[in-house]
Amino acid sequence: MSLLDAENVTRFYGEFEPCGDCVDLTGPTHGRNQCPDCGTVVGCADVDLDVERGEVLGIVGESGSGKSSLAEMLALDLAATAGNVEFASYDGNLLDANYEERVDLRNTNVGMVHQHVRDGLNLEFTGGGNVAESLLAAGWRNFDEIRARVRDLFEETEVPVDRMDDPTDTYSGGMQRRVQIAKAIANDPELVILDEPTTGLDVSVQARVLDMFRRIQREQDVATIVVSHDLGVVRLLADRTVVMRHGRVIESGLTDRVMEDPQREYTQTLINSVI
Amino acid sequence: MTDQTQMHETSPTTEATDNEQQESATTPTGVSDLLSESGAGMAGYNYAYLDEHTKREVRRGVLKAISLPGHQVPFASREMPLARGWGTGGIQASLSLLGPADTFKVIDQGSDESVNAANIRRLAKTTADVETTTDTTEASVIQTRHRIPEEVLTDEQILVLQVPTTDALRRVDGSDDANRRRHAHKNYSKMWVALYENVVKWDEIQISARYPAMVNGRYLMDPSPIPRWDTTKLNDADSLFLFAAGREARIYAVPPHTDVEPLAFEDRSFQVERFDESCHRCGSTDTYLTEVTGDDGVTRYACNDASFCEKRAEHPDLSKDHHLDEDDVAWGPETPDPILSDETGGEDA
Amino acid sequence: MTILEIDQLRKEFQMHVVGGKRVVGLDGVSFDVADGEFLAIVGESGSGKSSLLKCLYRTYLPSGGAIRFESTDGSVDLASCSERRLLELRDDEIGYASQFLDEIPRVPALDVVARPLVEEGVERPAARDVARDLLTALNLPEELHDAYPATFSGGERQRVNLARAIAPRPRLLLLDEPTSALDPETKAAAIDLLDRYLTEETTVVGVFHNRDVVAQVADRVVVLDDAALQRVVDVETYAEETSSEIDLAESEVGV
Numbered sequence: 001m002s003l004l005d006a007e008n009v010t011r012f013y014g015e016f017e018p019c020g021d022c023v024d025l026t027g028p029t030h031g032r033n034q035c036p037d038c039g040t041v042v043g044c045a046d047v048d049l050d051v052e053r054g055e056v057l058g059i060v061g062e063s064g065s066g067k068s069s070l071a072e073m074l075a076l077d078l079a080a081t082a083g084n085v086e087f088a089s090y091d092g093n094l095l096d097a098n099y100e101e102r103v104d105l106r107n108t109n110v111g112m113v114h115q116h117v118r119d120g121l122n123l124e125f126t127g128g129g130n131v132a133e134s135l136l137a138a139g140w141r142n143f144d145e146i147r148a149r150v151r152d153l154f155e156e157t158e159v160p161v162d163r164m165d166d167p168t169d170t171y172s173g174g175m176q177r178r179v180q181i182a183k184a185i186a187n188d189p190e191l192v193i194l195d196e197p198t199t200g201l202d203v204s205v206q207a208r209v210l211d212m213f214r215r216i217q218r219e220q221d222v223a224t225i226v227v228s229h230d231l232g233v234v235r236l237l238a239d240r241t242v243v244m245r246h247g248r249v250i251e252s253g254l255t256d257r258v259m260e261d262p263q264r265e266y267t268q269t270l271i272n273s274v275i
Numbered sequence: 276m277t278d279q280t281q282m283h284e285t286s287p288t289t290e291a292t293d294n295e296q297q298e299s300a301t302t303p304t305g306v307s308d309l310l311s312e313s314g315a316g317m318a319g320y321n322y323a324y325l326d327e328h329t330k331r332e333v334r335r336g337v338l339k340a341i342s343l344p345g346h347q348v349p350f351a352s353r354e355m356p357l358a359r360g361w362g363t364g365g366i367q368a369s370l371s372l373l374g375p376a377d378t379f380k381v382i383d384q385g386s387d388e389s390v391n392a393a394n395i396r397r398l399a400k401t402t403a404d405v406e407t408t409t410d411t412t413e414a415s416v417i418q419t420r421h422r423i424p425e426e427v428l429t430d431e432q433i434l435v436l437q438v439p440t441t442d443a444l445r446r447v448d449g450s451d452d453a454n455r456r457r458h459a460h461k462n463y464s465k466m467w468v469a470l471y472e473n474v475v476k477w478d479e480i481q482i483s484a485r486y487p488a489m490v491n492g493r494y495l496m497d498p499s500p501i502p503r504w505d506t507t508k509l510n511d512a513d514s515l516f517l518f519a520a521g522r523e524a525r526i527y528a529v530p531p532h533t534d535v536e537p538l539a540f541e542d543r544s545f546q547v548e549r550f551d552e553s554c555h556r557c558g559s560t561d562t563y564l565t566e567v568t569g570d571d572g573v574t575r576y577a578c579n580d581a582s583f584c585e586k587r588a589e590h591p592d593l594s595k596d597h598h599l600d601e602d603d604v605a606w607g608p609e610t611p612d613p614i615l616s617d618e619t620g621g622e623d624a
Numbered sequence: 625m626t627i628l629e630i631d632q633l634r635k636e637f638q639m640h641v642v643g644g645k646r647v648v649g650l651d652g653v654s655f656d657v658a659d660g661e662f663l664a665i666v667g668e669s670g671s672g673k674s675s676l677l678k679c680l681y682r683t684y685l686p687s688g689g690a691i692r693f694e695s696t697d698g699s700v701d702l703a704s705c706s707e708r709r710l711l712e713l714r715d716d717e718i719g720y721a722s723q724f725l726d727e728i729p730r731v732p733a734l735d736v737v738a739r740p741l742v743e744e745g746v747e748r749p750a751a752r753d754v755a756r757d758l759l760t761a762l763n764l765p766e767e768l769h770d771a772y773p774a775t776f777s778g779g780e781r782q783r784v785n786l787a788r789a790i791a792p793r794p795r796l797l798l799l800d801e802p803t804s805a806l807d808p809e810t811k812a813a814a815i816d817l818l819d820r821y822l823t824e825e826t827t828v829v830g831v832f833h834n835r836d837v838v839a840q841v842a843d844r845v846v847v848l849d850d851a852a853l854q855r856v857v858d859v860e861t862y863a864e865e866t867s868s869e870i871d872l873a874e875s876e877v878g879v
């Protein structure tokens with residue numbers, strides 16, 4: 001069995017009662033994601049995907065393609081409208097997990113690296129405190145062990161250890177991203193979700209963060225879903241890639257195959273648009 | 276309403292004033308009439324000052340709080356004849372519990388004699404017709420601010436603690452909404468991070484009062500501003516502890532024999548205050564001491580629990596469980612203090 | 625023993641951007657590769673050499689035919705097996721060196737080369753030692769070992785790329801013009817290294833432009849012409865056939 005097996009994942013947005021035809025009336029064939037009848041926005045619909053242990057899955061698409069909605073649902077941050085997700089560490093449909101189960105899963109099984117640092121870190125805490133929070137939430141109660149683990153994680157993610165007791169808002173953007181990664185992997189999760197891992201970072205820093213993450217990913221064999229509009233990021237990290245548009249998966253395959261032999265018209269345009 | 280206002284404006288000071296006023300007036304014109312021994316000034320007031328609906332509301336809150344140890348239960352806190360923050364929650368809880376057979380004691384930071392403590396005691400005496408006392412062992416209901424008595428409380432006693440800040444999590448997050456959600460899901464990792472950072476900074480947890488404690492393994496509780504010294508007395512006690520906050524309109528409770536565990540790391544354990552001195556009045560070395568500066572400008576250490584200090588001054592060997600049938604009842608920090616003796620030894624060496 | 629059996633391999637590209645135009649990249653190509661063999665693929669530009677290699681690695685999705693690979697776990701059709709199976713094979717048995725280095729920018733050359741070994745479980749210092757030996761054998765100046773390949777010349781990058789591909793000694797190694805940007809001296813060093821470092825355990829299928837290189841490294845030669853297989857010959861025959869054409873061809877192309 002796969003680590004994560006998602007079927008028919010769907011998310012609607014909007015204040016109106018969905019008319020029932022929203023999915024049929026939206027998507028790439030219609031060139032829109034808002035239902036013309038009832039105004040419901042179909043964030044994503046009928047998405048199937050699966051991730052094996054140790055595998056990296058890329059999700060690419062433009063803004064509004066539904067990739068972030070999908071990532072947030074899989075990261076247990078967003079309620080789904082419909083769908084079934086089997087996850088190795090959870091009995092039943094992951095999308096139906098209650099708040100407490102979600103908190104538990106996020107503490108120990110699914111690590112999330114947010115695009116916006118404030119969603120992932122408490123900037124008033126020290127960097128070390130932010131990483132320690134993951135351990136404390138998982139029940140670590142020995143201070144010296146926590147310190148040692150935080151120090152290891154700082155080294156692992158290449159954050160200067162002598163900064164671990166400084167407030168996180170004194171860190172550079174690259175360091176904050178690393179601290180998020182350290183926090184996400186602190187409890188050896190089975191799955192890490194990276195949402196736009198390089199957005200907002202200097203180009204030189206982007207490369208080092210990606211390289212650091214790829215090293216950790218391979219060494220620890222942690223399954224990863226990386227969401228990005230940047231094809232370069234996905235190309236460097238992902239084994240397999242799904243391409244999304246108007247809330248649907250329109251193409252999927254081995255990353256190099258998607259990049260070099262795109263089958264669908266949109267994917268060909270997307271690949272050819274890279275500067 | 277006018278009567279209450281008057282009562283607030285002219286708070287009683289001496290018995291002498293009371294008597295004068297009582298002679299010259301037939302209808303209440305001031306607080307002195309209300310406080311008359313005859314009770315004539317009490318006309319129109321309900322027993323124990325609060326109306327029955329209010330008392331019922333508070334008692335319901337108390338029962339719910341006892342059912343959910345450590346959980347903050349909201350209640351319809353009333354305006355009281357003194358400013359909020361002066362013990363209005365405690366007064367409402369006490370007056371809702373008191374009956375004519377009760378004996379009431381009020382402590383303000385260890386002292387029975389502060390103006391506020393005396394006034395609260397007198398309010399209860401006048402309106403609820405209870406006996407009052409300063410002796411901890413004689414009281415059935417004790418209202419207190421910032422302390423738990425040194426003498427062991429029994430299963431026939433209720434301690435009502437005045438609470439200025441109800442939520443331990445407010446130290447780490449100002450949002451009560453977010454904090455309520457945390458309590459609902461027993462999500463205390465943010466508090467733990469604060470403790471972690473405390474240890475990083477000081478190499479130990481530096482929280483002097485209001486030390487956060489887990490109640491019954493479920494709710495994190497602010498035990499009110501009692502010193503760390505008193506925190507362990509909450510654990511597995513014979514007595515009932517009620518915590519009442521008038522301003523925040525919350526009641527919570529630690530029922531008898533409930534686990535109360537101060538948050539700490541395995542390798543950075545909870546520490547109580549340690550004193551190298553003894554009380555300059557009674558000589559105690561096993562009580563919570565505070566610095567007092569005398570008229571001569573000299574600073575000395577003295578017992579904070581004044582009524583027990585008085586007893587000790589007469590009987591220096593009086594134990595904290597002297598009034599009980601059993602001996603060596605666990606009550607707060609161990610006595611004699613092994614760490615204190617160790618430390619003293621260390622300093623000598 | 626045959627390690628690879630290519631049967632009626634077909635690759636067609638549909639160019640949506642230019643009105644759905646279909647371009648045939650490979651038109652029913654069939655040949656076998658023997659275990660331990662060094663097979664060179666030659667042909668004019670556009671004859672389908674790279675397409676063939678990319679179909680073998682599944683970077684291109686074959687449109688028809690079969691590619692039977694004798695993996696250590698039995699026979700598998702690389703044209704149709706699951707993506708997961710293919711990823712496993714890439715991890716364990718099949719290596720590929722593209723013409724261009726495709727790497728995360730800020731990684732030192734030594735670590736780029738060592739990475740496949742580290743991912744196989746070799747300790748980092750040992751992997752870096754192997755990497756250093758390989759780069760040294762390819763005449764990459766020592767001072768570049770710890771520099772970022774992004775700053776390198778085309779030839780230097782190609783050496784890093786080649787070293788990385790051969791480092792783990794895969795069972796099947798696919799090389800796409802691995803020496804095209806190298807000067808003659810380095811080219812000779814590269815050929816020498818392929819010969820020396822790779823054992824009989826490694827089967828190589830490589831696209832080459834240079835006839836001399838083919839003559840030196842290959843056992844057999846597959847000649848492609850206009851998306852179709854023209855012939856498969858052993859290297860001696862190929863060398864003899866082409867030696868007479870060389871002067872003519874080179875004067876035409878101006879190599």
